[in-house]
Amino acid sequence: MTNAILAGLMLGGMYALTAMGLTLQYGVARIMNLSYGEFLIAAAFASYWLFTGWALSPFLGLAFVVPLAFVASFIVYRVLLTPLVNRARNRDALEVDSILATFGLTFIIQGAMLSMFGGAYHSYSFLAFPVELLGTTIAANRLAALAVAVLLGAMLYLALTKTRIGTAIRAVAVDPSAAQLVAIDVPRISALTFALGGALVAAAGVLVSTFLTFNASSGVVFTMKALIIVVMGGVGNILGCLIAGLALGLSESLVATLVDPGLTLAVNFALFLAVLLIKPAGLFGRAAR
């Protein structure tokens, strides 16, 4: 039982981390990024390549992969998405347009990864030894990944709530037309936030790659999970993201141990549906005015 709860918390922590970038991209920049999971897998491959080719620890790899992902996402926003932003009559129209555009992007990234790494599953062995914790054993790489995830989440939360630029980011999420009245350059903040989301998902990709096997087409699973968590937690809400991620991880782990491992996906969507029925705007969301 302790084992199941602990495993669930670890899983949930990773879920929360993988969803944090999407809640920024969707909540602030209003881009429903369907290629989100592909960015994650691309970062996982980058980490794999750095580790196997250059013997670089994934934690050091973060220092390369994360800034690179930030720049790449910024360029994607400026080149591919800005025309959509300028064209969209309102934010709902932008959402629909961005779904189509990023759906296309999914295939481009997937294709690039397929041609570079093939369709085979990849993994590498990093910190793959058991650790004793609260009477159960856990893989060290999972524990390390969780620690980094918690650190990143805490940093993001503090940055968003305690700094002026973080507050400005939340202001854009709340009301972009009022934001320009307090000298916030909304297009710039949107681009930066989208890029920040890209940096976060890359960090998640690197961490996930230390303990999961992945191939060029694994991205969609992460997009789906992240989307469920973002909607469950309330779009644009970091705290909601954390709670929803943990709830999902715990329920999966508990159901797998106590009932049947085959039911994890079912319990995922049951929980998702329950939240949508009771609180359509998410656990911490607020119905649109």
Next chain:
Amino acid sequence: MLKVANLSVAYGQHRALDKVAVEIAQGEIVTILGANGAGKSSLLKAIAGVVKTLPGKQVSLGTHDLSSLPAHEIVERGLALVPEGRGIFGDLTVKENLLLGANPKRARDGEDIRREKVLTLFPRLRERSAQIARTMSGGEQQMLAIGRALMSNPDILLLDEPSLGLSPIMVHELFATLRRVREAGVGLLLVEQNAQESLAIADRGYVLENGSIVDHDSAENLKTKPAILRAYLGGEPAQT
């Protein structure tokens, strides 16, 4: 001095404003009278850069040319808009709203002193500092909207229907506060349904009809003009 000239706005085929010209000096309250749909809100939004204007507008504030600047740059030059419906960040706290008000670079120096002034002007905001803005009363939200705009250290403040939805007592209190804002050297351009109250505190007024300025005079003179009395003050001219 804010100078606006040749400002036109069209929504599709509909011409909302036609070559409008207005001027406001610092330390002055100027009001715009006009019926619903006369283009009052469009005028303020166009000056603040929030709505697209037809080519040819000239807007300048002191030595700055604002004609082609986007809204967020206009705030940096010292012109702040309190939009109709207040435009505060409802999901953020009072404190955070005021912090964002001081987001323009021109407002960073002396931010603490200015916050103190705003909180003295609106003591209620000090009590409500940690409250989520949308959970406050309408009057308190209006105070926050004006307080936030003042945090940007404006030379000119544009106010769109600040008395809308407020109780008569609150309206009175609000206008007394606006007087004190003027005394601090800020110029106010005030759009109001409540012509009685706004003419009472204004120095000058413009009359806007169907997108054009049809009259411009001191508030004193406007109050006694028969056409103004009939249309905006709900009365008949006094018999002589």
